[in-house]
Amino acid sequence: MTTEIGFAELVAMLNGAVANIRTHHARLSELDAINGDGDHGTTMLRAAARMEGAIAEHKDRNLQALLSEIAWALLGVDGGAAGPLLGLLFSGLSQAADGAPALDAEGLARAFEAGLASVAGQTKARVGDKTMMDALIPAVSALRKGAETGQDCLQSLKCAAEAAGAGAEATKALTAKFGRAKNLGDRTLGYPDPGATSLALMFQGYWEGVQKTGAAEDASR
Numbered sequence: 466m467t468t469e470i471g472f473a474e475l476v477a478m479l480n481g482a483v484a485n486i487r488t489h490h491a492r493l494s495e496l497d498a499i500n501g502d503g504d505h506g507t508t509m510l511r512a513a514a515r516m517e518g519a520i521a522e523h524k525d526r527n528l529q530a531l532l533s534e535i536a537w538a539l540l541g542v543d544g545g546a547a548g549p550l551l552g553l554l555f556s557g558l559s560q561a562a563d564g565a566p567a568l569d570a571e572g573l574a575r576a577f578e579a580g581l582a583s584v585a586g587q588t589k590a591r592v593g594d595k596t597m598m599d600a601l602i603p604a605v606s607a608l609r610k611g612a613e614t615g616q617d618c619l620q621s622l623k624c625a626a627e628a629a630g631a632g633a634e635a636t637k638a639l640t641a642k643f644g645r646a647k648n649l650g651d652r653t654l655g656y657p658d659p660g661a662t663s664l665a666l667m668f669q670g671y672w673e674g675v676q677k678t679g680a681a682e683d684a685s686r
């Protein structure tokens with residue numbers, strides 16, 4: 466049971482996302498080579514390295530500050546829209562964290578809702594457009610549902626990871642409407658969107674990271 470995401474859990478979430486991106490970056494580039502220019506895996510590796518750098522340089526164990534530092538680190542990642550959009554996501558998360566020492570399931574849902582709003586202000590893409598939004602929007606809905614049904618943070622993150630994964634998988638049946646891939650029309654059919662896939666990998670990493678901290682706590686009891 467993980468009732469709160471404190472600083473240690475946040476770092477575990479972020480490290481989980483970094484690890485998952487590193488494991489699957491080749492797959493992301495393969496998908497991007499079908500739908501786009503094949504650089505999404507290396508872009509996400511740069512994003513992962515920057516996230517790790519921001520965690521290493523962070524000094525004061527402050528949720529809002531770390532999220533803001535991650536946001537700035539990601540905003541500067543070149544290689545298409547992924548870095549800036551992820552930067553906006555973390556910028557929204559940071560603003561919502563607003564000095565809180567920890568986030569419960571409700572706080573987590575609110576933070577990701579703010580992150581989603583921040584991204585949605587910058588792109589017209591929504592569910593069905595074959596972008597990262599196909600994973601992000603259902604993941605945030607799952608966090609909201611988790612908060613409203615009394616799930617703890619770990620359960621809520623598990624449901625969010627599953628929703629993001631299902632959302633990314635569902636993009637196989639879609640034709641791209643945004644970015645470089647939109648010029649390829651039906652050629653993108655049958656393959657998941659790389660941006661939705663990387664978003665799903667990140668949510669899977671958040672869940673796995675927090676699960677590990679929970680297991681470590683249980684073992685030390």
Ligand SMILES: [Mg+2]
Nearest residue numbers: 501502504505
């Ligand atoms: Mg690309």
